[in-house]
Amino acid sequence: MSSTAPHALSDVTASDGTLRRFLHGLPGVDAVGLEARAASLGTRSIKTTAKAYAIDLAISMVDLTTLEGADTPGKVRALGAKAVRPDPTDRTAPATAAVCVYPDMVATAKEAVAGSTVKVASVATAFPAGRAPLSVKLADVREAVAAGADEIDMVIDRGAFLAGNYLKVHDEITAVKEACGTSARLKVIFETGELSTYDNIRRASWLGMLAGADFIKTSTGKVAVNATPANTLLMLEAVRDFRAQTGVRIGVKPAGGIRTSKDAIKFLVLVNETAGEDWLDNHWFRFGASSLLNDLLMQRQKLATGRYSGPDYVTVD
Amino acid sequence: MAPVFDYAPAPESRSVVDIASSYGLFIDGEFTEAADGKVFKTVSPSTEEVLSEVAEAGEADVDRAVKAARKAFEKWSALPGSERAKYLFRIARIIQERSRELAVLETLDNGKPIRETRDADIPLVAAYFFYYAGWADKLDHAGYGADPRPLGVAGQVIPWNFPLLMLAWKIAPALATGNTVVLKPAETTPLSALFFADICRQAGLPKGVVNILTGDGRAGAALVAHPDVDKVAFTGSTAVGKQIARTVAGTRKKLTLELGGKGANIVFDDAPIDQAVEGIVNGIFFNQGQVCCAGSRLLVQESIHDELLDSLKRRLTTLRLGDPLDKNTDIGAINSAQQLERITSLVEQGEAEGAERWSAACELPENGYWFAPTLFTGVTQAHTVARDEIFGPVLSVLTFRTPDEAVAKANNTPYGLSAGIWTEKGSRILAVANKLRAGVVWSNTFNKFDPTSPFGGYKESGFGREGGRHGLEAYLDV
Numbered sequence: 001m002s003s004t005a006p007h008a009l010s011d012v013t014a015s016d017g018t019l020r021r022f023l024h025g026l027p028g029v030d031a032v033g034l035e036a037r038a039a040s041l042g043t044r045s046i047k048t049t050a051k052a053y054a055i056d057l058a059i060s061m062v063d064l065t066t067l068e069g070a071d072t073p074g075k076v077r078a079l080g081a082k083a084v085r086p087d088p089t090d091r092t093a094p095a096t097a098a099v100c101v102y103p104d105m106v107a108t109a110k111e112a113v114a115g116s117t118v119k120v121a122s123v124a125t126a127f128p129a130g131r132a133p134l135s136v137k138l139a140d141v142r143e144a145v146a147a148g149a150d151e152i153d154m155v156i157d158r159g160a161f162l163a164g165n166y167l168k169v170h171d172e173i174t175a176v177k178e179a180c181g182t183s184a185r186l187k188v189i190f191e192t193g194e195l196s197t198y199d200n201i202r203r204a205s206w207l208g209m210l211a212g213a214d215f216i217k218t219s220t221g222k223v224a225v226n227a228t229p230a231n232t233l234l235m236l237e238a239v240r241d242f243r244a245q246t247g248v249r250i251g252v253k254p255a256g257g258i259r260t261s262k263d264a265i266k267f268l269v270l271v272n273e274t275a276g277e278d279w280l281d282n283h284w285f286r287f288g289a290s291s292l293l294n295d296l297l298m299q300r301q302k303l304a305t306g307r308y309s310g311p312d313y314v315t316v317d
Numbered sequence: 318m319a320p321v322f323d324y325a326p327a328p329e330s331r332s333v334v335d336i337a338s339s340y341g342l343f344i345d346g347e348f349t350e351a352a353d354g355k356v357f358k359t360v361s362p363s364t365e366e367v368l369s370e371v372a373e374a375g376e377a378d379v380d381r382a383v384k385a386a387r388k389a390f391e392k393w394s395a396l397p398g399s400e401r402a403k404y405l406f407r408i409a410r411i412i413q414e415r416s417r418e419l420a421v422l423e424t425l426d427n428g429k430p431i432r433e434t435r436d437a438d439i440p441l442v443a444a445y446f447f448y449y450a451g452w453a454d455k456l457d458h459a460g461y462g463a464d465p466r467p468l469g470v471a472g473q474v475i476p477w478n479f480p481l482l483m484l485a486w487k488i489a490p491a492l493a494t495g496n497t498v499v500l501k502p503a504e505t506t507p508l509s510a511l512f513f514a515d516i517c518r519q520a521g522l523p524k525g526v527v528n529i530l531t532g533d534g535r536a537g538a539a540l541v542a543h544p545d546v547d548k549v550a551f552t553g554s555t556a557v558g559k560q561i562a563r564t565v566a567g568t569r570k571k572l573t574l575e576l577g578g579k580g581a582n583i584v585f586d587d588a589p590i591d592q593a594v595e596g597i598v599n600g601i602f603f604n605q606g607q608v609c610c611a612g613s614r615l616l617v618q619e620s621i622h623d624e625l626l627d628s629l630k631r632r633l634t635t636l637r638l639g640d641p642l643d644k645n646t647d648i649g650a651i652n653s654a655q656q657l658e659r660i661t662s663l664v665e666q667g668e669a670e671g672a673e674r675w676s677a678a679c680e681l682p683e684n685g686y687w688f689a690p691t692l693f694t695g696v697t698q699a700h701t702v703a704r705d706e707i708f709g710p711v712l713s714v715l716t717f718r719t720p721d722e723a724v725a726k727a728n729n730t731p732y733g734l735s736a737g738i739w740t741e742k743g744s745r746i747l748a749v750a751n752k753l754r755a756g757v758v759w760s761n762t763f764n765k766f767d768p769t770s771p772f773g774g775y776k777e778s779g780f781g782r783e784g785g786r787h788g789l790e791a792y793l794d795v
Contacts, residue, residue, distance in 0.1 A: 028741040030761045033592030043432065045327035045644040053322065237591050244627075272322045273635045280322055 008246050013210055016167040023166060023206060029198035029234060038229035041273055042266045051265070055300050056094050058264040058292075059086060061282045063121055063253070065100040065290045066317075067128075067221070073108045076101055078317050080112025087297050088315065090304065096293065097282040098151060102127070103140055106147035121151035121187070125176060128191075128220035130155035134172060141179040152180050153187040153288075155220060156204065158194045166207055173211035187215035187253055187286075193225035201231055205238035215251035221288060226256025229266060236274040252279070255288025261299040264292055324637075327644040329431045334422045336508065339370040342378055342531060343514035345385035346524030352377035357533070359507055362428030363641050363650035363685040371507045374532035379499070379539040382528040386470040386497040387545055389525030394467045394495035398454030405450030405492060407520040412443040415516070419509060421642065423481055426508040428650030428686070429604050430641045437603075441766055442485040445784070448768035449489035452789060456494060459786055465793040467495035468571060469547030474537040474561075475510075476553045477503035477652050478607040478708075483552050484510055486772075486783045488527060494792040496548065499528045501540055503553075505653045507531040538564070546570060548792065552609070555706075555732075555777050573781025573791045575609065575773060577706040578734030580755065581727035582612030582763060585720070586621045588739035592761065594628045597712070600737060600763035602636065602690050605651055606710040609778070610735035612763050614703060615692075616723050619716045626694060626714065633677040633690050640682070648679075651686040651709060660688050660709030667693050667702035672713070698729055706732070720745065724752045733775025737763045756782075 012022040046054055064083045066075060079099050087093035098119040101109045109120045122144040126132035132140075141152055154176050160168045173188055180186050188208040192201050208216045216235055219226040232254040239250045252275070258264055264287060271279050279285050294314045302308045339356065341348035355373040360366060374382075393401070412419065419442075420434035429438075457463050471491045475483035480502055491498045502510035514529045530536055534557070541549050541561050551561050552575040565572045582600050584593050600612025617625050641649030651657040668674050672693040681687040692712040696703050702713045717723040727736055736755040738746050750758040756773045759765060766772070771787035773779060781791050 027588070027590040030589035030592040030741075033589065033595055033761060037592070037595050043436070043644070044324060046324060047327050048325045050323060050325040057322070268322065277321050 009210060013167070013170055016165075019166045019170060019207075020164065023203040026202055026206060029202055031198050034198055034234060035230045038233045038270065041233070041269050042229055044266075044269045046265050046269065052300075052303050054265045054268050055261060055296050055303070057280060058261065058268060058287065059296050059300070060094040060097060061286050062096040062293050062296075063098045063100045063255075063286050063288050064096045064293060065221070065288055067100070067102060067123060071102060071105055073105070075317065076105045076108045077112045080109055080118070082293070082315055082317060083118045084113055084116040086293060087300070089313070090301070093297065093300060097286055100153065100288065103144040103147065103149070106144050106149045110148040119150035120148060121153055122149040123153045123155075123220075124149075125152075125154040127153070127155055128222040130157050131159075134175060137172070138175060138179045141176055145180060145184050149184055151185045151187060152176065153189055153217060155189045155191060156208070158191055161195065161200070161204060161207075166203075170207055170211045173208060173213060177212040185214040186212065187217045187251075188213035189217045189220055189255070191220055191223060192218045192231045193223040198231070198234055201234050202238060205235050206242070209238070209242045209248075209250050213250060215253050215286070217253040217255055217288065219256045221256030227254030227258055227288070229270060232267060233270050233274055236270060236279070239279070240275045249284065251284045251286065253286040253288055258287055258289050259291050260295050264296065324645045326640070328640060328642045329421055329424075329644060331421060331425070331642065334418045334425070336369050336422070336425070340507075340511045340531070341372045342374055342382070343511065343527070343529040344378070344382045345389075345528065346518065348514070351375060352381070357504070359426060359505065361425050361685075362505075362652050363682070365684050368425060369508060371511065371531040374501070374530040374536040376539045378530060379536060379543055382499045382530055383470055383472070383540075383543050383545050385525035386499050386528055389523060390467075390469055390497045393497050393523060393526050396495070398456060401492060401495065402450045402453035404520055404522050405446050405453060405489065408516060408522070409443050409446035409450060411516050411519055412439065412446060416440070416443070419481060419512060422512060423509050424641045424649070426506050427477065427480060428641055428652055430646040430649040431644055432646065433604060438479060438482050441768070442481050445482075445485040445489045445768045449493040452490075452786075453493040456789065456793070459789050461790060461793050461795040465494075465795055468792060468794055469496060470545060471496045471498045471548040471550060471792065472540040472543065472546040473498055473500040473550045474540065474553065475500065475502055477506040478604060478609070480506040481509040481513065484513055486552075487550050490783070490788045491792050492526065494789055496792050497526045499530060499540060499546070501530045501532060501537045504533040541565065548572075550781075550791065551575070558779060571791070573773075573783070574779035575781070575783065576777060576779040577708075577732055578609045578611065578774065578778050579614055579704065579706050579730045579732045580610055580612045580735035580737070581614045581616050581730075581753075582737040583616045583717075583723045583727060583739065583749065584618065584621070584625060585723075585738075585740040585742070585745065586618040587741045588621075589741060589761065590621070590625065590628060593625070593739040594632050596737060596739060596761070596763040597629060598632055598636070601712045602648060602710050603764050605648060605688070607652060607656070607708050608764065610757060610764065610772075612735065612737050613707060613712060614727075614730075615712055615714045616717050616726055617714060618723075619718050622716050629692070630675060633692070636677060636679070636690055638679045638681070638687065638689065648690060648710065651688050654686055656708065657686040657688060660707055660711065663702060663705060663707045663709075664691060664711055667696075667700060667713075670700050670702075672696045672700050672702055698726060704730065720749055724749060728752075728754050731777040734778035735759070
């Protein structure tokens with residue numbers, strides 16, 4: 001298979017051996033130091049105008065998500081309407097970045113957001129476990145793309161990664177990227193909670209970027225530990241370094257467990273002070289979340305009116 | 318272009334601290350004027366605003382304070398350890414209760430960011446009192462024999478870089494072991510010690526156990542020379558430390574000195590780079606580099622020099638310099654005009670000697686004393702900036718090729734207070750740490766303090782240890 005890695009790193013993916021040596025040659029991660037840095041950035045005090053800016057920015061970065069077995073077309077349509085117009089009482093609230101649904105709901109979602117800037121993302125590749133033959137995963141992706149998905153969120157084969165079969169994971173990502181064609185951007189989900197160590201998360205990040213990911217994403221939201229400030233900081237360092245080395249820019253998407261405006265703003269501070277301010281745009285940074293949006297909207301209303309309204313003043317979905 | 322994420326100012330309120338227009342000396346439990354009525358002003362380094370006027374102690378005042386401490390010593394040293402512990406625990410709790418007030422006060426008087434006083438200084442101050450309170454009734458088990466005795470009156474002189482923390486390092490072990498103290502805070506940062514005097518009264522500490530004399534070097538010299546002082550403890554510059562050593566030489570006084578440093582921060586090529594960059598920043602830009610154990614010499618393995626320097630420079634551009642009361646400020650003001658002058662002149666010398674200077678582009682406020690985070694590359698052991706303690710936000714970058722060379726360069730200094738090692742290889746940490754002649758060696762971190770851990774120097778960085786069980790020895794007759 002031909003390598004999609006940027007020219008500067010093209011020989012890295014020549015064989016399992018070169019890929020392993022490259023990934024294991026990346027600088028290590030000191031867990032204590034990483035977490036301390038993430039915590040220290042979390043103490044930035046974001047008030048008044050900066051807070052208003054951050055809240056609107058965060059809303060515009062939300063991938064409004066429903067990934068339940070019980071999803072119905074009605075639920076997806078409601079979600080789409082909310083993504084397009086998050087706050088019916090205040091039309092100045094920005095639209096979210098995307099709605100994220102299972103592949104069978106892509107067509108419905110596409111219809112629901114038609115005419116807006118909202119994209120449709122779909123979790124293909126046998127989400128969330130990823131335990132299916134490659135042919136099935138690719139079919140999953142092709143169906144979603146054919147139904148109009150603008151973005152594909154794929155899960156990597158964590159088993160292969162943990163077994164050290166890096167080239168297998170690489171080739172799978174490359175194949176999925178190819179199946180996305182030119183119309184869909186690819187987000188690669190590592191399920192960081194299952195990768196267990198920060199060193200693994202850094203290696204996975206580079207592996208994903210080498211294989212042609214447009215976005216690297218922390219998690220599915222379906223395991224105990226999802227996005228954390230520390231693992232997101234680590235991935236931001238990875239995209240920053242990848243750009244410095246190759247000139248190629250990759251997006252980052254923390255997903256799962258980000259529920260409050262306060263948390264979301266902390267992530268934006270991480271982006272601002274790690275990858276840099278030009279990542280502060282929904283083309284390069286996303287939040288995978290469902291309940292976050294309502295908290296952002298309530299905080300937004302509070303800033304606008306000076307009063308805290310409560311959950312009955314935002315829509316349930 | 319999209320608007321940038323510009324953090325709005327988030328200043329901590331000044332109203333939580335009530336600074337009086339003038340303060341006296343704290344002698345025998347009372348605030349009193351200096352015998353000759355002299356006063357001096359203390360200013361806020363970030364604005365040059367006069368904060369208050371404090372009494373300037375003369376020899377007569379030193380004598381009064383030492384007498385008060387001597388008188389209090391009889392009862393204080395006779396108290397059971399558990400009783401002394403009660404007072405110390407009470408002081409520690411009051412410090413916690415008044416932490417916000419103390420943090421703002423310290424920031425106003427010293428110029429360091431509220432982030433540091435709030436998150437590092439004041440919590441550590443409380444922790445040191447709690448820690449030594451715990452020792453007060455266990456001195457028999459400290460390893461200095463059964464029933465070790467206190468020394469008597471301790472004369473303590475502390476610097477301006479960590480005014481309240483250095484006070485805690487000195488006073489907590491002295492009181493726990495049954496000594497009484499006369500403490501002289503630095504001339505530019507007297508206020509938190511005076512607030513501490515108030516805390517002693519709030520805690521009901523017996524009169525005369527703690528006495529605070531504000532004043533300049535002359536008051537310090539008189540205190541050190543006073544014949545009825547049994548123990549001298551000093552933290553500050555090596556030059557003053559040498560004078561004190563000469564004064565004390567030949568007397569029965571016990572002496573501990575915590576002096577200057579020129580700490581080496583050694584980064585090997587297998588280091589966790591991103592965390593090493595944070596550690597370098599924390600090592601030299603914490604408290605504007607005005608830290609005796611600062612990692613002011615960065616020793617980088619040649620193979621990663623360029624990569625590391627790029628990362629470091631990029632990181633320095635994100636440091637926020639300005640109003641120290643703003644919760645988002647990383648770099649505050651230099652403590653005094655005099656100190657700023659010293660930093661400036663050493664940096665000019667570095668440039669004149671041919672080292673390459675790089676400073677982060679940040680706007681410096683109009684008033685107050687400021688210096689942008691700066692680093693020198695192309696530095697060799699022969700450069701002044703590699704040898705003299707600058708005591709400011711200035712990092713000298715040197716390179717090495719092998720671990721032996723790193724150790725040789727790290728040890729090639731008249732000082733020996735601190736060092737840092739960055740590598741992912743555990744065996745290398747142990748091997749290198751054993752060869753470094755420094756009182757503290759941090760691995761994969763820097764500038765971390767804990768009351769249980771002893772701190773002190775080799776060579777011109779002084780002698781004696783503060784903190785931990787070892788810190789008790791300085792105040793016991795052993």
